[in-house]
Amino acid sequence: MEWETVIGLEVHVQLATQTKIFSGSSTAFGAEPNTQANAVDLAMPGTLPVLNEQALKNAIMFGLAINADINKKSVFDRKNYFYPDLPKGYQTTQMDEPIVGAGTVEIQLKNGSHKTIRIHHAHLEEDAGKSLHEGVLSGMGHGSSGIDLNRAGTPLIEIVSEPDIRSAEEAVEFAKKLHSIVTSLGISDGEMSQGSMRFDVNVSVRLKGEEEFGTRTETKNLNSFKFMEEAIELEVERQIDILEDGGEIIQETRLYNGDTKTARSMRSKEEANDYRYFPCPDLLPVVIDDSYIEELGNNLPELPDARQARFVESYGLSEYDAGILGGEATTASFFETVTEQCGDAKLAANWVMGELSAKLNNEEIGINHCPINAEQLGGLISRIKDNTISGKIAKTVFEAMWNGEGTADEIIEAKDLKQVSDTGALETMVDEVIANNTEQVENYRNADEGKRKKMLGFFVGQIMKASKGQANPGMINQILLKKLND
Amino acid sequence: MHDKTLAELSQGLADKAFSSVELTEHFLKRINDLDGNYNSFITITEEQAVAQAKAADEQLAKGNTQALTGVPIAHKDIFCTEGVKTSCGSKMLDNFVPPYNATVIEKFNAAGAISLGKTNMDEFAMGSSNETSFYGSVKNPWNTSCVPGGSSGGSAAAVAARLAPAATGTDTGGSIRQPAALCGITGLKPTYGRVSRYGMIAFASSLDQGGPMTQTAEDAALLLNVMAGFDAKDSTSSDTAVADYIATLNDDLSGLTIGLPKEYFGEGLDPAIEASVQAAIKEYEQLGASVKEISLPNTDLAVPCYYVIAPSEASANLSRFDGVRYGYRCEDPKDLHDLYTRTREEGFGEEVKRRILVGTYALSAGFYDAYYKKAQQIRRLIKNDFVEAFKEVDVIMGPTVPNTAFGIGEKSNDPVAMYLEDIYTISTNLAGLPGMSIPAGFANGKPAGLQLTGNYFAEAKLLNIAHRFQQATDWHKQLPATIADQVEG
Numbered sequence: 001m002e003w004e005t006v007i008g009l010e011v012h013v014q015l016a017t018q019t020k021i022f023s024g025s026s027t028a029f030g031a032e033p034n035t036q037a038n039a040v041d042l043a044m045p046g047t048l049p050v051l052n053e054q055a056l057k058n059a060i061m062f063g064l065a066i067n068a069d070i071n072k073k074s075v076f077d078r079k080n081y082f083y084p085d086l087p088k089g090y091q092t093t094q095m096d097e098p099i100v101g102a103g104t105v106e107i108q109l110k111n112g113s114h115k116t117i118r119i120h121h122a123h124l125e126e127d128a129g130k131s132l133h134e135g136v137l138s139g140m141g142h143g144s145s146g147i148d149l150n151r152a153g154t155p156l157i158e159i160v161s162e163p164d165i166r167s168a169e170e171a172v173e174f175a176k177k178l179h180s181i182v183t184s185l186g187i188s189d190g191e192m193s194q195g196s197m198r199f200d201v202n203v204s205v206r207l208k209g210e211e212e213f214g215t216r217t218e219t220k221n222l223n224s225f226k227f228m229e230e231a232i233e234l235e236v237e238r239q240i241d242i243l244e245d246g247g248e249i250i251q252e253t254r255l256y257n258g259d260t261k262t263a264r265s266m267r268s269k270e271e272a273n274d275y276r277y278f279p280c281p282d283l284l285p286v287v288i289d290d291s292y293i294e295e296l297g298n299n300l301p302e303l304p305d306a307r308q309a310r311f312v313e314s315y316g317l318s319e320y321d322a323g324i325l326g327g328e329a330t331t332a333s334f335f336e337t338v339t340e341q342c343g344d345a346k347l348a349a350n351w352v353m354g355e356l357s358a359k360l361n362n363e364e365i366g367i368n369h370c371p372i373n374a375e376q377l378g379g380l381i382s383r384i385k386d387n388t389i390s391g392k393i394a395k396t397v398f399e400a401m402w403n404g405e406g407t408a409d410e411i412i413e414a415k416d417l418k419q420v421s422d423t424g425a426l427e428t429m430v431d432e433v434i435a436n437n438t439e440q441v442e443n444y445r446n447a448d449e450g451k452r453k454k455m456l457g458f459f460v461g462q463i464m465k466a467s468k469g470q471a472n473p474g475m476i477n478q479i480l481l482k483k484l485n486d
Numbered sequence: 487m488h489d490k491t492l493a494e495l496s497q498g499l500a501d502k503a504f505s506s507v508e509l510t511e512h513f514l515k516r517i518n519d520l521d522g523n524y525n526s527f528i529t530i531t532e533e534q535a536v537a538q539a540k541a542a543d544e545q546l547a548k549g550n551t552q553a554l555t556g557v558p559i560a561h562k563d564i565f566c567t568e569g570v571k572t573s574c575g576s577k578m579l580d581n582f583v584p585p586y587n588a589t590v591i592e593k594f595n596a597a598g599a600i601s602l603g604k605t606n607m608d609e610f611a612m613g614s615s616n617e618t619s620f621y622g623s624v625k626n627p628w629n630t631s632c633v634p635g636g637s638s639g640g641s642a643a644a645v646a647a648r649l650a651p652a653a654t655g656t657d658t659g660g661s662i663r664q665p666a667a668l669c670g671i672t673g674l675k676p677t678y679g680r681v682s683r684y685g686m687i688a689f690a691s692s693l694d695q696g697g698p699m700t701q702t703a704e705d706a707a708l709l710l711n712v713m714a715g716f717d718a719k720d721s722t723s724s725d726t727a728v729a730d731y732i733a734t735l736n737d738d739l740s741g742l743t744i745g746l747p748k749e750y751f752g753e754g755l756d757p758a759i760e761a762s763v764q765a766a767i768k769e770y771e772q773l774g775a776s777v778k779e780i781s782l783p784n785t786d787l788a789v790p791c792y793y794v795i796a797p798s799e800a801s802a803n804l805s806r807f808d809g810v811r812y813g814y815r816c817e818d819p820k821d822l823h824d825l826y827t828r829t830r831e832e833g834f835g836e837e838v839k840r841r842i843l844v845g846t847y848a849l850s851a852g853f854y855d856a857y858y859k860k861a862q863q864i865r866r867l868i869k870n871d872f873v874e875a876f877k878e879v880d881v882i883m884g885p886t887v888p889n890t891a892f893g894i895g896e897k898s899n900d901p902v903a904m905y906l907e908d909i910y911t912i913s914t915n916l917a918g919l920p921g922m923s924i925p926a927g928f929a930n931g932k933p934a935g936l937q938l939t940g941n942y943f944a945e946a947k948l949l950n951i952a953h954r955f956q957q958a959t960d961w962h963k964q965l966p967a968t969i970a971d972q973v974e975g
Contacts, residue, residue, distance in 0.1 A: 039586055043806040044684040045579065046566045046588055048720050056847020076801050080849070081825055087630050147810065276849035278858055281799050410757035 002208040003238050006216075010200040011178055013188050014127065015058045021126050021155035022049030022092065022283075028037075031355060033132070033148035041153045043087035048282050051076075053157035056286060057296060058098045058187035059124050062157055064297045066119055068103025073287050076124075076280045081222035081273050084147050087127035095277045099124030101287065103465075105181070106305060107173040108323060117174050118162040128156040131447050151195075158246075163202065163213065168232040172225050176327070180304040184329040192224055193381065194354065201415045203235045205243065214239070215249040217275050219256050219263060229474075231256035233264055270377045277413020307332055315345035324353055330367050334374045344385055351381055355398055372401045380408035388412060389419050394470050421472040423479070426463075429481045433462045444484055456480065487512050488648035489965075489971075492705040495651055499546055499556045506546065506556030510539035510600050513558050516972075517602065517649045518808055523968075524625045528563045528644040529571050530603040535909075538600045540801065544871040553712055555598030560650035562641050563604035563610055564684075565591050565696070566685040574687045575619040575637075578807045578814045578833035588685025589717045590654060590696050597712040603652050606640030609835045610804065611632040611661055611689040613637050614907045617898050618837040625894070626669060627931055627966045632891035635665030641699045642669035648968055652700040656686060658693045659792050660886075660911025663923035666699055667886035667935020668927045672952065672962060673699045674706045677943050678918035681725035688803040690796035693721070693915040701923065702962055703952035708768055726730030729946040735953040740774030742951065745879030747787035750910055755888045759927030762943035763885050766926040766936045766955065770883075773954055782871040787864050788913040789905055794848045794861035794915070801845030807833060831913040840901065841874060847865055876941045881951055884910055886935030910937060920945050924952045925961040933964075 002308055020027055020040070040047045042326035063070045075097040100122035107115050125464075129152035133145050159178060165171050179197060182188040189196055204216035219235060222228040234256070239249050244428040248346035251269040256262075256410060279285075303311075304327050325335045331352070338348040356377065383389050389397060389412060400411045412418055420426060434441055436460070444455045463476050487495065487509055498504055521527050542556035561584040566572045566584035568591075573579045587595070594601070602673040608618040616624040616639030624639040626632040627647040634643040638655030641667035645653050659674035666673025667923050676750045681696040688694060699707035711732065716725040746768065751760060767777060809815035809829030816832055819825035834842070848857035873880060879937060887907055897904045914921040919939055926936035935954075956962050 042811055044566075044584065045572070045687040045813065046564075046573065046584070046683075047586075048722075049685050049718060050721050058543070080802055080805060082805065082808060084808075084810050084822065087806060087811060089808060090802050103580070274850075274851045276802075276846065276854075278798060278802070278849050278854070281722075284687075441615065443970075 002067055002200075003205045003240050003243075004202045004208045004210070005166055006163050006165040006206065007167075007171050007232060008202040008216075009159075009161045009165065009171060009174060009288035010174065010202070011159040011161075012127075012197040012198045012200075013159065013178070013182050015157060015187055016189050017052055017054045017058065017076070017155055019052055019154035021052050021055045021124065023153055025153065027154050029191070031148065031150055035150065037129075037152060041087065041149050043089075049092060049280075051283060051286065052155060054237060054382040055124060056099065058155070058185075059122065059157050059431055060121060060288075060293060060296050061185050061187055061300060062159075062182065063100035064293070064300055065185055065303055066103035066105055068119060068122070069101030070288075070293050071101055072289065073097060073126075073285050074099040075285045076283045076375065077277045078279055078280045079275045081104070081275060082328060083128070084145070085131050085149070085152065088128070091128065092280055092283070093125035094123035097285075099151075105174060105177055107170065107177050109169065109173060115170065117164045117170075120160045120162050122157050122159040125156050125158055127151050127156050139271055157439055163204075166315060168229045168236070171201065171232055172229050175225055175228060177304070177351060180253050180327040180329070182308070184304050185301055186329065190328075195223055195254055198223050201232055201235075203232055203239070204249070205236060205239045214243075215251050217249065217252050217254050219254045220266070222256060227256060227258040229393060230258065230261060231263060234261070238263075249293055264298060273434050304328075315349070317349055318347065321353065325349060333371075335366055337374030338381065340377040342381035342385060344381065344382070345448060347381050347385065348378070351377060352406065355395065359402060360447060362477075371404060376401055376407055383408050383412060387421055387472060387474075390473055393417050393419065417470060419468055419472045420470050421475055423475070426475055426479055429463050430476065431465055434483060435468065438461065441484065444478055456484075459484070488651070489699045490517060490651070492559075492651045492708055493702070495737065496708070497552065497558050497808065500551070501854075502524055502802070502851030506539040506558075506600065507536060508918040509556065510535050510558045510602070513650060514601055514848060517644075521644075521649060523630060524634075524643045524647055524649070525622050526606055526624050526640040526647065526649060527560070527603045528573055528606050528621050530542065531570055531601055534570070535600050535602050540880035542600060543827050544599055546604065552598040553570070553708065554594065554598065557598075557601065558600040558602045559594065559709075559753045559827060560602045560605050560641060560644050560653040561581065561591065561594075562607055562638050562653065562655050563581075564607060564656050565654060566687065567591055567604065572604065572687070573620070574611070575609040575621060576838070577620045579687075580814065582813050584685070586685060588866060589719060590686065590713055590739060590789060593712050593715075599712070605638070605644055605653055608637035609807065609838050611637040611656060611658055611694075612800070612841055613659070613777070614835050614904050615892070615894075615897065616665075617894065618835055620835060623894050625792065626891045628670060629891065631858050631893055632932070633668070635668035635891065637661040637665075638699060639665045639672075642666055642671055642673070645669070645671045645699055646699060646966065652698060652705050654696060654709070654713070655699040656687050656694055656696045657911075657915065657921075658695075658796060659915050659953075662697050663886050663911050663921055663935065663937060666923040667937075668891040668933065670933030670961075670964060671699060671701060672703055672706050672922070672924050672956075673697065673946070674710060674922045674945065675914065676710065676714065676945055677724070677920045678915075680726075680920070680943065680945065681713045682715070682720045682723050684717055684719040690799040690910075691803060692794075692799060693796060694755070695915070703734060703922075703956055704950050705954070706730070707735060707920075710949070714945070718808050724943070726943050730764055731946050731949050734946045735756070736874045736957075737950045738774065739770070739951065742770070742775040742881065742937070743791070743879045744770055744775050744777045745780040745875055745882045746777060746900075747780050747884055749781040749782050750884035754906070754909070755885060756890065756929055759885050759888070759890065759934045762927035762929055762934035763883070763936055767883060769955060769958055773958060780875045780879060782875060782913065784864065784866075784867045784871050785909075785913060787911055788868055788916060791861045791864040791868065792908075792912045792916060793905060794842065794857045794866065797841040798858050798861075799845070801842045804834075804838070804842055809833070810918070825966040837901070843845060850973075863933045867915050867918045872913070872919055872939075874916045877944065880941075881920050881948065882939040884937050886910060886937040888933035890929050890934060914939050916943070920948055922948050922952055924955060925964065927961050
């Protein structure tokens with residue numbers, strides 16, 4: 001039997017506003033518990049919400065970026081349930097009349113093909129606080145739990161896709177594309193490790209060719225692309241196993257544990273809450289006009305697809321490289337600054353995607369926290385371009401820059417790494433190597449053209465070794481050829 | 487001093503007839519001596535009041551006076567007061583001391599008013615008799631075996647017994663106007679959005695509105711001048727310009743068209759109240775007004791509509807009282823579920839629980855369309871009735887309540903009979919219109935109220951209409967016999 005996977009995603013994106021969606025508290029991450037929660041966030045009696053207009057603008061910008069309908073009237077609703085990290089006993093969200101209507105997102109798969117994922121809608125809502133259990137904070141006694149309301153009221157957009165996704169790979173590409181859209185728009189910091197983007201995945205399977213959807217499950221609160229991919233693969237396998245054994249899928253909410261790579265049922269459909277949604281009477285419907293939307297549309301930052309096309313067009317990059325460098329706003333801007341500084345897009349692309357990206361991955365840090373800034377990297381590449389140093393020496397300089405030893409020029413100077421391009425000095429070196437390796441010189445001279453090319457490498461290597469890598473490789477080649485062929 | 491209106495007391499302070507400290511101490515003494523008879527206060531802020539009065543006297547001496555400098559008033563215990571217990575009449579908030587002031591309180595502080603304390607009320611403003619208060623029933627100064635009405639019963643009784651010259655109240659379905667009628671005082675519920683709801687503990691957010699409860703329309707104008715206005719902290723507050731409510735009090739009423747809804751004079755109305763209302767209408771005709779019968783055809787739907795919408799909103803508004811962050815928490819909760827259920831079971835009274843259950847039911851999946859959504863549709867019909875009526879008339883008049891003050895305990899086991907006491911007041915809240923109740927004589931020896939309903943933001947007009955009546959009559963000057971005996975020579 002051949003099975004087809006059907007996936008729909010609900011993606012929560014924290015918006016990068018200075019203050020919360022309905023209060024003036026800061027949204028900065030990492031503060032001491034409950035230091036960024038005011039009377040409104042604590043749901044003190046009599047307090048009232050006031051919509052942060054920046055959150056609204058951010059949501060509209062997202063809608064425009066995915067060519068969605070922007071609803072000129074949207075309504076906040078109350079979603080009622082009790083939980084200690086939900087101070088009001090309801091979450092303020094949007095149900096029937098969200099700010100962003102239907103839109104589309106284009107994704108590119110590894111095999112180069114493109115696919116359109118439809119967005120059902122995107123709505124604004126507030127985040128909940130966090131429950132901290134025993135041991136998280138000092139002073140928390142045995143069996144006790146604490147509540148940190150710093151996150152309560154952080155603005156979110158929840159992006160709901162249609163069930164257009166057919167594999168974990170597509171899901172990841174879709175999620176990455178959303179990440180690159182929201183970071184390019186500057187409406188989210190996209191810091192996955194801080195929970196800025198979280199995924200709920202709805203998964204079902206059906207026999208290939210079947211029209212009807214199978215029964216789906218929802219796996220909630222996945223906070224990395226990797227966990228999402230793993231959770232989907234695990235769930236697809238589980239569902240196929242059940243169905244092939246003649247069983248039935250139960251509609252339920254599931255939780256995935258990224259550490260143990262296992263998932264478990266959280267609650268079935270029967271146990272689901274009745275959230276008793278109704279329009280929030282403390283907030284008036286949000287009514288906007290065309291000019292409001294138009295103004296935001298006119299000032300929209302460059303989007304990933306447009307940037308990718310521009311990188312191909314103006315820098316001569318391959319579509320693949322342009323996709324990698326142009327996808328994320330921070331990477332794109334880093335690359336463009338490097339290019340501007342060194343004047344060579346190809347070299348800049350190689351360094352950003354090669355050495356830099358490897359080092360960042362290795363150290364598990366994002367490009368926005370890179371210890372070498374784009375100007376500095378551009379400075380290093382300039383020294384390769386003007387033959388001050390070789391590409392090989394450049395890697396040594398890069399390491400030193402990473403460790404904070406200064407700019408490329410300072411390091412080259414301090415470590416005396418300048419490439420030797422002086423003809424006289426290089427000729428002396430070549431002469432010495434020829435004199436010390438008479439046998440190899442003899443063999444070289446007796447060899448045919450094809451073999452000579454290979455043998456040349458030996459002499460180059462000897463000279464580079466003697467010069468501690470600082471000899472100009474191009475010039476050595478020329479001099480060697482001339483002297484050996486004489 | 488307590489026989490004087492707020493306007494007269496303010497003038498007395500300006501004329502140095504007495505100091506703010508003397509005035510404040512006079513009322514504090516009255517509260518301490520007499521409130522045992524009425525139970526109209528939950529908290530008396532004696533020290534704070536005297537300190538405020540001293541500061542006011544300094545300002546008065548310098549001539550730096552604001553609208554209400556040095557005048558003492560009382561606040562319904564629904565308005566959050568920084569550093570002073572704000573209970574909302576509930577065990578749930580018996581230990582709650584807010585770290586902030588309601589916007590209304592801020593405005594009174596800025597205007598120089600003195601706060602005598604916090605008045606008793608039905609628990610979370612849910613009630614029409616003040617019998618649901620955790621702090622016990624309030625007694626009507628006209629007859630202490632009767633209720634003062636509710637939910638702002640403490641404020642109404644305090645003003646009627648002259649324990650405070652004036653007070654604040656809130657009105658969700660009649661909670662200012664009904665107790666004003668039952669206690670023979672003047673009460674104004676402004677247009678929805680005219681007075682900020684920030685820091686005013688929510689019962690039903692789309693209906694709640696704060697307003698003044700006073701001896702006269704002139705005093706109500708003085709208070710509303712301070713209370714009204716846009717508040718950036720309340721998204722539902724209106725930025726419509728605030729009138730000077732004093733300026734137009736004496737405007738001539740000739741040419742005024744009064745609408746009398748035939749639905750307000752039907753079955754269930756005490757004939758003695760009807761007679762008082764008809765006499766008041768005659769008085770208005772003397773003042774140059776003409777009368778027109780109108781129809782508000784959806785009047786009979788108002789009570790059922792209200793008792794879906796208000797409890798629905800309340801069911802969510804009261805979810806925050808969960809024992810986690812402030813307020814009452816049950817002893818030794820076994821687990822989270824136990825914490826929630828016992829805290830709410832023990833912390834809320836019967837009427838509050840009844841309304842939470844009704845609201846939860848009305849919003850439930852499968853019932854939402856039949857109840858909440860239907861009620862919203864009816865609400866629009868009721869509003870449209872008024873919009874149509876105000877095309878023909880300037881003000882709508884009728885009885886505030888169908889009956890005079892009833893006995894304590896008389897209706898407490900019959901919630902539906904209790905709910906029907908609000909039959910004439912509830913539509914105004916559903917439509918968001920301003921409404922007033924003013925004393926219009928007596929029925930069976932107890933005060934009868936005349937209700938005036940105005941068009942949106944027509945508070946100045948309503949106050950003008952009420953003031954002219956009070957210039958021509960003296961119903962508002964009548965005092966319960968026990969109080970009249972206390973008036974000094």
